[in-house]
Amino acid sequence: MDTIWLTGAQWLAVLRIGLGLWWLESWRHKDKKGWFERGTGIAWASDVAARHRWSAVRSGFERVVAPRPREMAYVVVYAELALGLGLVAGFLTPVALVGGLLLNLLYFTLMIHDWAEQGQNAMMSLISAVALFAMAWQTWSLDSALGWF
Template sequence: MDAVVLNGAEWFAVLRIGLGLWWLESWRHKDKKGWFERGTGIAWAADVAANHRWAAVRGGFDAVVRPRPTTMSYLVVYAELALGLGLVLGLLTPVALVGGLLLNVLYFTLMIHDWAEQGQNAMMGLISLVALFAMAWQTWSLDHVIGLF
């Protein structure tokens, strides 16, 4: 049996798709009823932000998130879904990669005191950067098929 050999562009597409699956899993395992009806995700983040060592995080959370918990709940949950679908399908891939990187930076900053969570955020951010600079949308993507990028 012949070995399957992928070229560099195909490996970058595998990396992009794997990152997309990671975002889809993050979306899938969220308790959406808790996030949307009870505000559990934002309430947890509010507690983390209130005790954060950086005043900018506390102030930013109070200015942006706290006044609109329902909107922010939907934004976080559906951003993860959109990122996952965009990366797996390769649709608007550069936008999804930059958006995912920004979301990971936000998560990383919020959770700076909890190093147990930082490995995942750091690796997802690194994969986003590598896939972005490798232009991982050029292979196995709708972007390539329809000539978007």
């Protein structure tokens, strides 16, 4: 084959941007009023954590999240927005990839009993790891344009 439609670096950028769009969709479809005013997201997570088979998840949730449900709702919702914007624009990409990987691993751990959600978390984690180790910020990114990383 004489020509390749996209280079390897460009395909990695497509993967990074697609992951960012996935995070933006996660942010977009959240009922923000429910999360911020009624605490629906944190209440759901509290119920899941209370029944979790691992005591570390139960106690960690009780120590970190339960005392500050409103603040944690904002952290979760706006972390997804920040991750999406950072990955789509390629801005602070390594930070966004590590943050996304950690957030997906947290979701994975919290919902370990619910295998219906685990495919999404596993794939997003895999994409984050591949994009991080393959340095997917080298093409079509603000990081590259600014000479960062």
